Amino acid sequence: MGMDESNRQQPVNAGAESPLPLSPWGERLLARVSFLGPLVHTFQKRSIEHRVLAGFGLVFAGILVISAISYRNMTVLIRNGHQDQRSHEFIQVLAATGVAIDDAENGHRRFLVTGDESYLAAYHTLQERAPEYVGYLRELTAPHSLQRARVNELEQSITQQLREERAAIDLRHETGFESVRTMALAGVAKTALDSARRLQAQMEQDETKALAQRVIESTTTTRSSIILLITGALLLFVLLAAVYYLIRRDITARRRIADELHRRGELLEAANKELEAFSYSVSHDLRAPLRHIDGYASLLRKASSTSLDDKAKRYLQTISESATRMGQLIDDLLVFSRMGRQEMLRGTVNLNQLIASVLHDLRHDLQDRAISWTIAQLPEVTGDAAMLRQVFMNLLANAIKFTGTRPQAIIEIGSWGSSQEELVLFVRDNGVGFDMRYANKLFGVFQRLHRADEFEGTGIGLANVRRIIHRHGGKTWAEGALGEGATFYVSLPMARSLA
Amino acid sequence: MIASKPILLAEDNPRDAELALAAMEEHHLADKVILCHDGAEVLDYLYCRGQFKTRLQGNPAVVLLDLKMPKVDGLEVLRTIKNDAALKPIPVVMLTSSREERDLVESYALGANAYVVKPVEFHQFLKAVKELGVFWGMINEPPPEGASRATGRST
Numbered sequence: 312m313g314m315d316e317s318n319r320q321q322p323v324n325a326g327a328e329s330p331l332p333l334s335p336w337g338e339r340l341l342a343r344v345s346f347l348g349p350l351v352h353t354f355q356k357r358s359i360e361h362r363v364l365a366g367f368g369l370v371f372a373g374i375l376v377i378s379a380i381s382y383r384n385m386t387v388l389i390r391n392g393h394q395d396q397r398s399h400e401f402i403q404v405l406a407a408t409g410v411a412i413d414d415a416e417n418g419h420r421r422f423l424v425t426g427d428e429s430y431l432a433a434y435h436t437l438q439e440r441a442p443e444y445v446g447y448l449r450e451l452t453a454p455h456s457l458q459r460a461r462v463n464e465l466e467q468s469i470t471q472q473l474r475e476e477r478a479a480i481d482l483r484h485e486t487g488f489e490s491v492r493t494m495a496l497a498g499v500a501k502t503a504l505d506s507a508r509r510l511q512a513q514m515e516q517d518e519t520k521a522l523a524q525r526v527i528e529s530t531t532t533t534r535s536s537i538i539l540l541i542t543g544a545l546l547l548f549v550l551l552a553a554v555y556y557l558i559r560r561d562i563t564a565r566r567r568i569a570d571e572l573h574r575r576g577e578l579l580e581a582a583n584k585e586l587e588a589f590s591y592s593v594s595h596d597l598r599a600p601l602r603h604i605d606g607y608a609s610l611l612r613k614a615s616s617t618s619l620d621d622k623a624k625r626y627l628q629t630i631s632e633s634a635t636r637m638g639q640l641i642d643d644l645l646v647f648s649r650m651g652r653q654e655m656l657r658g659t660v661n662l663n664q665l666i667a668s669v670l671h672d673l674r675h676d677l678q679d680r681a682i683s684w685t686i687a688q689l690p691e692v693t694g695d696a697a698m699l700r701q702v703f704m705n706l707l708a709n710a711i712k713f714t715g716t717r718p719q720a721i722i723e724i725g726s727w728g729s730s731q732e733e734l735v736l737f738v739r740d741n742g743v744g745f746d747m748r749y750a751n752k753l754f755g756v757f758q759r760l761h762r763a764d765e766f767e768g769t770g771i772g773l774a775n776v777r778r779i780i781h782r783h784g785g786k787t788w789a790e791g792a793l794g795e796g797a798t799f800y801v802s803l804p805m806a807r808s809l810a
Numbered sequence: 811m812i813a814s815k816p817i818l819l820a821e822d823n824p825r826d827a828e829l830a831l832a833a834m835e836e837h838h839l840a841d842k843v844i845l846c847h848d849g850a851e852v853l854d855y856l857y858c859r860g861q862f863k864t865r866l867q868g869n870p871a872v873v874l875l876d877l878k879m880p881k882v883d884g885l886e887v888l889r890t891i892k893n894d895a896a897l898k899p900i901p902v903v904m905l906t907s908s909r910e911e912r913d914l915v916e917s918y919a920l921g922a923n924a925y926v927v928k929p930v931e932f933h934q935f936l937k938a939v940k941e942l943g944v945f946w947g948m949i950n951e952p953p954p955e956g957a958s959r960a961t962g963r964s965t
Contacts, residue, residue: 595878598907598930599823606829606932631932638930645909 359561366554370547377543384536391525391532398522401451401458402515408444409511411437412469416504419476423483423495434476441469458514465510471503583652590648597641604634636769640757643771647756650778655695662689662703662736665696666724669703676711680720687725692734692803698779705772706738706799712766713742713797721796733785733802741796745789753789776801815871817947818855820846820887821905822879829932830874830905833939839947844870849882853890856897868955869900872946875922877906877913885916892921899953901946905939 357365411433418433445466452458479499483491498504608630612619619627666686670677692699707722714720723739745753745760752758754777759770776799777787784804791797817839821827827845834840846852852875854860858867873891877884884904891897903924904917917925926942929935 595907595910598928599826601930602907602928602932602935603825603829605930606825606832606935609932609936610829610832635931642909 359557362557363554363561366550366557370550370554373543373547373550377539377547380539381536384532384539387532388529391529395522395525397451398518398525401448401518404444404447404451405511405515405518408441408448408465408469409508411440411444412472412504412507412511415476416472416498416500419480420495420498423479423491424488426483426488431480434473434480437469438473441466441473445469458517461510461514465507465514468503468507468510472500472507475500475503586648587652590645593641593645598638601634601638601641605631605638608634640769640771643769644756647771647775647778650698650701650775651782653698655698655782657693658696660692660694660696660699662692662699665700666703666707669700669707672704673708673711676708680711680715681718682711682714682720682722685721685723685725687723689724689726689736690734693805694783694803695779698782702776702779702801703738705776706801709772709799710738710740710742712768713744714740715766716743717741727800731805733804735800735802737798737800739796739798744791744793744795744797746793747791750789750791754787773799815842815868815947815952816844817842817943818844818846818852818870818873819905820849820852820873820875820879820884822848822876826876826928829935830939833936834943836936837940837944839940839943842871842947843943848880849884849887852887853882856891856900869897869952871950871952872901872903872942874903874905874942874946877904877908877917885913885920888917888920888922901950901952903942903946905942 414433415437418430422428422430422434445462448462448465449459452462476499479491479494482494488495608627612624612627612631616624663686666689707724710722711720714722721741723737725737725739727735727737743761749760752760754773755770756774757770758774759768773787780787780801780803785802787799787801789797789799817834819827819830821830824847827847831840831843831845834843844855846855851861852873855862855865856869858865873887875884875887879887882890884906888902888904891900891902898921901923902921903926904913904922905926905928906913907928909927914925926938929938
């Protein structure tokens with residue numbers, strides 16, 4: 312994997328696709344936490360989108376956890392507050408009950424001594440209010456709790472007290488003071504009262520204790536909530552900072568790449584301009600001397616036609632031909648260079664029409680030739696019509712040229728194995744063919760597999776074909792055998808505009 | 811008479827000039843050719859100044875203009891001619907080695923009447939120059955002198 316990775320990291324896209332390396336301190340830190348190693352490795356292999364997504368996922372998960380715990384703590388605090396209120400009320404009611412019991416006892420004893428009915432007011436009050444107090448207290452305690460059981464006991468004690476006191480009151484009414492004298496001095500319902508007071512004290516003590524416990528619990532919960540929130544916020548901050556760092560790094564890398572691309576684009580444009588100036592000067596300045604060579608050779612031939620022998624005339628002829636040929640080469644080279652620079656005018660091209668018009672242009676080459684044509688129905692393609700015309704012009708001219716030695720030439724044009732992605736077109740002939748060993752030379756500039764006296768040409772045609780097809784995003788290749796014809800293939804990507 | 815109008819050939823390269831003259835000679839047009847060696851000379855001729863101060867008044871039948879010339883280049887000369895009401899009717903034929911599209915486009919945009927690429931092959935060059943000379947110097951009817959004399963100068 313290391314090899315692939317380093318191969319893929321070309322200067323331009325370094326850092327874009329490859330995992331971002333951690334800073335040195337980060338690596339050292341992670342190296343110590345060895346169990347995180349595989350995890351970090353997996354993380355680093357992920358793309359930037361995955362990593363950012365994972366970061367945000369962690370942030371959201373953190374927020375969820377913090378929210379859940381905070382909610383729970385809040386509930387505890389609210390519940391405790393609620394219970395505190397009930398406890399306070401409970402204690403108050405308990406105290407009021409105690410006071411009522413005491414008042415009733417005191418009033419009752421005074422009545423026993425004095426016989427004054429007004430002293431029985433507190434007794435009556437207790438008698439009336441006792442169920443209310445008990446009911447209230449019962450309401451404020453949880454069912455099946457110790458306090459509830461005690462409330463019940465308290466109720467019994469109060470009932471007992473009231474009953475015994477009632478008995479004493481009745482006795483006083485019937486028999487007068489003397490019979491209740493001891494009672495009045497020592498007090499009635501002593502056991503019940505003691506029990507009620509003891510219960511009251513116990514309940515108050517327990518409730519206060521529970522209250523104190525809850526205060527501690529609430530404080531702890533509050534503190535833990537605060538700690539949780541601070542820690543959570545810090546963690547989230549760290550996470551967000553990490554995500555920000557990731558995004559920032561990515562953006563920086565992308566910006567750097569964009570800058571680099573822009574810079575290279577400018578360089579390329581400058582190089583193109585230079586090339587244009589170069590080819591312009593070639594086209595203008597290089598042709599002039601050639602014209603002069605041919606011109607003066609012609610003038611010389613004319614001026615001294617009588618004094619020159621055949622040999623000298625042939626020499627002059629060769630000079631002229633060479634100059635003309637070089638002119639042709641320069642023109643071809645310029646066309647080739649223009650093919651690379653010229654802006655492409657993409658459109659829909661009807662290949663059937665295009666081939667018909669190419670054959671019309673080649674009609675002079677077709678005179679006195681016996682050629683059997685097989686031209687398949689071809690689909691429409693997307694591309695530069697003029698450039699594609701040049702492609703078929705070259706391929707067909709070649710097919711016609713290299714079948715020149717055949718008494719019956721066979722040329723076939725068709726499309727082949729067209730898939731969804733690309734269309735393969737071919738031109739097949741039964742001409743002189745070529746040795747497959749030199750197949751890679753076919754599409755080179757000025758590369759020729761035949762001697763100039765066998766077949767004429769400058770060797771630029773197939774180079775143009777390759778250049779045009781490459782600019783269309785396609786490929787060129789050829790198959791053949793010496794003396795057994797050749798097939799030239801060009802592939803064109805299917806219209807991407809649909810995608 | 812129409813035939814008496816000269817053909818103005820602007821050509822900085824003496825060899826090209828000689829070859830062109832040789833081509834004109836074939837049709838006995840050479841003596842009608844006035845050769846200028848750069849754009850400045852062409853303008854001097856057209857405006858009757860400098861070495862052409864004393865020349866016979868009147869516009870040439872045609873100006874055969876090379877693109878690349880020292881001092882003032884072909885396109886500059888063309889622009890001057892076509893921007894001057896008096897010179898505008900003169901037919902201007904670009905005669906150049908350049909087949910570059912932008913030269914063609916620019917020349918026609920400036921009002922060139924024709925654009926001929928000098929062929930490398932002498933026979934074709936001969937033919938091209940000869941045909942140019944014959945067409946513009948003999949067949950083509952140049953604009954009447956009065957129409958172009960906006961400045962009031964007359965022959």
